[in-house]
Amino acid sequence: xxxxxxxWLIRFGIFIVMAIICIPGLWIVMTAFRDNVEVxxxxxxWIPERWTLDNxxxxxxxxxxxxxxxxxxxxxxxxxxxxxxxVLAVLIGMMGGYAFARYRFKGKxxxxxxxxxxxxxxxxxxxxxxxxxxxxxxxxxxxxxxILVYLALNIPFTIWLIDGFFRQIPLSLSExxxxxxxxxxxxxxxxxxxxxxSGIASAGIFAFLTSWNEFALASQLTRTTxxxxxxxxxxxxTAQFTVxxxxxxxxxxxxxxxxxxxxxxxxKHLIAGLTFGGVKG
Amino acid sequence: xxxxRLEKLVKSYGKIGVVHxxxxxxxxxxxxxxxxxxxxxxxxxxxxxxxxxxxxxxTISIGDRVVNDLPPRARxxxxxxxxxxxxxxxxxxENLGFSLKIAKQDAxxxxxxxxxxxxxxxxxxxxxxxxxxxxxxxxxxxxMGRSIVRHPDVxxxxxxxxxxxxxxxxxxxxxxxxxxxxVKTTIVYVTHDQVEAMTLAxxxxxxxxxxxxxxxxxxxxxxxxxxxxxxxxxxxxxxNLLDATVADEAGRKVAKxxxxxxxxxxxxxxxxxxxxxAITVGFRAxxxxxxxxxLFGDSEVATIERTIILPEPLGTETxxxxxxxxxxxxxxxxxxxxxxxxxxxxFNLDLSRLHVFDKASGMSVLV
Numbered sequence: 001x002x003x004x005x006x007x008w009l010i011r012f013g014i015f016i017v018m019a020i021i022c023i024p025g026l027w028i029v030m031t032a033f034r035d036n037v038e039v040x041x042x043x044x045x046w047i048p049e050r051w052t053l054d055n056x057x058x059x060x061x062x063x064x065x066x067x068x069x070x071x072x073x074x075x076x077x078x079x080x081x082x083x084x085x086x087v088l089a090v091l092i093g094m095m096g097g098y099a100f101a102r103y104r105f106k107g108k109x110x111x112x113x114x115x116x117x118x119x120x121x122x123x124x125x126x127x128x129x130x131x132x133x134x135x136x137x138x139x140x141x142x143x144x145x146x147i148l149v150y151l152a153l154n155i156p157f158t159i160w161l162i163d164g165f166f167r168q169i170p171l172s173l174s175e176x177x178x179x180x181x182x183x184x185x186x187x188x189x190x191x192x193x194x195x196x197x198s199g200i201a202s203a204g205i206f207a208f209l210t211s212w213n214e215f216a217l218a219s220q221l222t223r224t225t226x227x228x229x230x231x232x233x234x235x236x237x238t239a240q241f242t243v244x245x246x247x248x249x250x251x252x253x254x255x256x257x258x259x260x261x262x263x264x265x266x267x268k269h270l271i272a273g274l275t276f277g278g279v280k281g
Numbered sequence: 282x283x284x285x286r287l288e289k290l291v292k293s294y295g296k297i298g299v300v301h302x303x304x305x306x307x308x309x310x311x312x313x314x315x316x317x318x319x320x321x322x323x324x325x326x327x328x329x330x331x332x333x334x335x336x337x338x339x340t341i342s343i344g345d346r347v348v349n350d351l352p353p354r355a356r357x358x359x360x361x362x363x364x365x366x367x368x369x370x371x372x373x374x375e376n377l378g379f380s381l382k383i384a385k386q387d388a389x390x391x392x393x394x395x396x397x398x399x400x401x402x403x404x405x406x407x408x409x410x411x412x413x414x415x416x417x418x419x420x421x422x423x424x425m426g427r428s429i430v431r432h433p434d435v436x437x438x439x440x441x442x443x444x445x446x447x448x449x450x451x452x453x454x455x456x457x458x459x460x461x462x463x464v465k466t467t468i469v470y471v472t473h474d475q476v477e478a479m480t481l482a483x484x485x486x487x488x489x490x491x492x493x494x495x496x497x498x499x500x501x502x503x504x505x506x507x508x509x510x511x512x513x514x515x516x517x518x519x520x521n522l523l524d525a526t527v528a529d530e531a532g533r534k535v536a537k538x539x540x541x542x543x544x545x546x547x548x549x550x551x552x553x554x555x556x557x558x559a560i561t562v563g564f565r566a567x568x569x570x571x572x573x574x575x576l577f578g579d580s581e582v583a584t585i586e587r588t589i590i591l592p593e594p595l596g597t598e599t600x601x602x603x604x605x606x607x608x609x610x611x612x613x614x615x616x617x618x619x620x621x622x623x624x625x626x627x628f629n630l631d632l633s634r635l636h637v638f639d640k641a642s643g644m645s646v647l648v
Contacts (some may be wrong), residue, residue: 110510119294134342155509170364170366172362172363172366173366173368175331175333175360175362175366176360176362176366176367176368177368177379178332178333178353178359179331179332179333179353179354179359179360180354180359180383180427180431181354181380181381181383181384181431182354182383183352183354186383190383191368193371194370195370260578268484
């Protein structure tokens, strides 16, 4: 039997852990909605006394004062780069995952191992070689340059994840569909794809978040508004001696919100376990 | 007409041969069971008929079409899989109608055919459920229903009952038999269970190591096994097989067992063997019963005194384990009384029901 003090101890532990995780995030959100004076105040003001949207107006260029940071431009860059690299990574992941799960071919295991090994290399250690190659190819400060790097980061992961989901689907389902009159292609779209949907959605959200939040490589490969993404843009708020904390936090909120919304939309798929009632259990 | 014809059918994976040139013709509306131990190539053969497995050599024809290179969808076959392979994301109704939908039949036709199949298999109350909400037997019936809605030329069954418990297996066996009577179609059925094969088949095909050992009606393969493999595979308990040597005793050919017991050979077999030939004699448990507890009619019997090692009471009969020719053999006691281990009993062995095989080839001397 679980004693009540044990239960309280567990709750207290959970509270501490959640506080460590949540308070910095909460602090960012609160900072985004108060003015700079309050942020800098000493002793610190814990609970904002005056909520304001001025910071958002400022960085979105809606206030009277001139603002120097093209947040909307960064947002669009981030969106184009993340969506494109996610869509491509999921498409290639589906093809690769299906091939690894369903076909036998020469060098399959070696190829799979290499894909996984590529995940063990920290991306940042490749930034210099990538920078040199990209500069020769003229890909520095282009969206395509960043998209290619993110594809390389994401594809091994999407292949691995989607492969696992296709593996769980019994081969006989596809065979039954083929006997039922489907081409292999139809069997894929009507049977195997719907059953692997959760896995594909998970792969998609992970790929998107990786691209959306990535900072280190993007900061090397982007220079101007032509390709700078939101996380890189955050650095624009730091000057030599000052940091515009409120502006930076307002932008951080702008970065977090789409990711949160997307995660909520897809979470049904993330948690929906596949039900394999169709075959013996 | 949907006759299925296999000619010199070969399947190999690289250098490893799985099916070695089998020939088989399955008549229109015939129920044929492929049976054999695992790895005998029966499932591979079925999957080649279905088109799920490439053919290495030979031809397969369904009706008057050679289907070697046709994909499964173009063969007008249907298949029930061992794990049922129902589509988990569709209801029973959608599962049943799937093939018709793929074939772009209109909604009214699909509705009618699904209703018809559901009626035949008693699935009507389950149509809105998903496979996950069904019991094993119900899933099995949905799998069969999915096959029959298409009105295929040939039904293929790949060990459909092996995932069910013994009682349900018995029930489903009867349902499959009834289904064949209702929906007259050619059926090719694969199983490793000889009881299923005996009860369902019009003709049984016994396979081993990628070869066909014997093809025949259940009665033929039971009563006239071509070789020792078929003799030991078909029938439960398996046929007793004893090594012996042909000898001459008072002008009659007899089989001399390892322990010196001699059994007079039936006339038909006696003609086909020579003195000194190494043979294997076989008899089923029901041909070997304690005196007064068997059915022998006026057949010639050999009476042998034996010690019981173990009785196995089954209710209407008792299996008796004893020893003959240096090997353990089984006899059958009808209308049994209680028998104790170690008891001495006189057995009658029906000599007219002796099977004689050449020891070297394993083939029956009568074929």
